[in-house]
Amino acid sequence: MANSPEDLAALLAGARHAVVLTGAGVSTESGIPDFRSPGGIWERVDPMEIGSISTFLSNPDRFWGFHRPRFAAVDSVEPNAAHLAIAELERRGIVKALITQNIDGLHRRAGSTDPIEVHGTLDFGECLRCGARISRDEMLARADDADDGVPRCTQCGFQIKSGVVLFGEQLPADSISRAFAAADAADVMLVVGSSLLVTPVSTLPDMVLGHGGTLAILTESETPYDADCTVRLHGKAGVQMSEVIAALDEIADRPG
Ligand SMILES: [Zn+2]
Incomplete structure (x- = not known):
């Protein structure tokens, strides 16, 4: 299995419709506790x-x-390098949709235009x-x-x-349907900072794999999809994602 930021950059550079899914692990690097x-x-x-x-x-x-x-x-707190890198991927036209379990608004503050906030x-x-x-x-x-x-x-x-969204409440229907539509359209799904244990996001990678898409995961903890992904990164999301952007710059600068 590929496991370097360069591998992830190459996967993203070749993606037609990449979708990012983020969880609490992205926000903890800004100092927000994971409950x-x-x-x-x-x-x-x-x-x-x-x-x-x-x-x-x-x-x-x-x-x-x-x-x-x-x-x-x-x-x-402030958005960290992972939030900024994900916003940069959107600016470059690589990432077409961002789904997040986080409620803190840090993706927006980092420049992501329309994150799909499935937990409100x-x-x-x-x-x-x-x-x-x-x-x-x-x-x-x-x-x-x-x-x-x-x-x-x-x-x-x-x-x-x-x-x-509180415990005992319905998830926002419009966000959930947008998240499913994004997963349906994704040829590459990059998961950052989610251990993929909480529904409904835990079902989204299955959708991507089911229609022949590719999965990349950057999370410290184990996930149920570790054996199914094409690229698997561990470590700090901010550090790794900054290296992905740098590797994309190198790909873009490569002659030919
Ligand atoms: Zn009222």
Whole structure:
């Protein structure tokens, strides 16, 4: 199996419709904790409780008391070299779609134009009762102004939820169908920083392989698809992806 950044660069250079799929491993290099990893926050707090739609509905002040600081944590970090390299691949016309499990908005900040955010996003708030949508800044301002820390809808008074999908909630249907369409069109899928254990993204590589596409994986941990991929990289995503861009530059500069 090929396992160097140069191998990945060659695969991408020959791709007709490359699609990138990213998970928490990309964001951890910016300093955002992976909630599922050992030592992660979910070992100290029950995710099914604090991250659930039922807590949001029944105990909104507890929900927002936990979640409000997480917004500040995301604001204090920057996109890393992996985010920037993936945006660069899109600028060069190599990557046609980006699917991400991450909710932090770092791909957008790095320059990716329209990431498919299958677990939602922190970037807006919405009222579950009347459907009113507000900007993230407005949502946080209302949270900070409220006595109980809960942002509320000005139309109907119900509490505002961020655009992040909670436990017990449906995934956003439009994002899921876009993700499946992207996998369907992909001749190459590059997975970065996801261990491919969480549905629905865990099914996307199967779709790509099923129609004869090629899989490349850059993730520290093992994945169920390690035996099926054409290129398998380990190590830091930022370092490896920077080397992929450098190798693509060399391919482009090669005479003939
Ligand atoms: Zn409302």
